[in-house]
Amino acid sequence: MQNPEKTKAILVDLIHPRMRASESMERLSELEELVQTYGGIVIVKTYQRRFAPHPRTFLGPGKITDLAKEGKSLGAKLLIINDRLKPRQIYNVDELLKGSGLRVWDRIDMILKIFAKHARTTEARLEIELASIRHMGPRIFGMGMELSRQGGGIGTLGIGETNTEIMHRHLKKRERRLLEKLEQYQTVRAGHRKSRQRKDLP
Structure with missing residues (x-):
């Protein structure tokens, strides 16, 4: 019997302009372990430098649009943002992801999904x-x-x-x-x- 295909995920972190990229990759590696525990597979790890989260979308809208296009081309199903988002930010990101096949989770979603599964x-x-x-x-x-x-x-x-x-x-x-x-x-x-x-x- 063939194993079901694992859910493909894109991970993205928001970092301060002065933070080293290696620090962000370490943070994303921790999130990747959570994804693997859940049973998914990470196909992209990336970050955006900002002095503060965008009030409406956490990441910049342009970054989300780019990730939506990349995710659609790679067959990804999840965009996981390595932080806790506000309700309106989740809604607005979902709006930008329409048509891409991606859903947005924040770090809390990821943890809750793991607990629920196990x-x-x-x-x-x-x-x-x-x-x-x-x-x-x-x-x-x-x-x-x-x-x-x-x-x-x-x-x-x-x-x-x-x-x-x-x-x-x-x-x-x-x-x-x-x-x-x-x-x-x-x-x-x-x-x-x-x-x-x-x-x-x-």
Whole structure:
């Protein structure tokens, strides 16, 4: 049976103009190890020098456009940025990647995906889903804010707010259910622990 093809990823780091390129490569090598743990393969490692992250896209829009073209030509599926991005930045980068076949992850996404893939118990899977929801929630809100800002008109504002509010309510409802289930697991575990302690008594 043939092994499934590994997901191809492009890694990119943002570094200060005074930082040595070798330092960035070391940082990207650490991220590459995470990608390999996840089961992917890195086909490009690169960086951009900036004094500060771009407020809307973290990397410069031109850099993202270039990476989108390169990723499409190489058959890459992931663009992983070696930092934690703000919700509106994730949304705007995704917009620039449309048509390239690439999705954007930040470093936190990468770590959560690894945990989710290797979670063995039901409780562990619930904890990872809860962490993912809490990471995703602000992104939903940020996406709505960005749609409203870009629209500049009542129509887009209403659509952006309505859709994101629906998604946000759904996530909050799921979060409450996960917390309830985790609390049940903790109660059962505490009961088992007390039972074992009683058995050890003379």
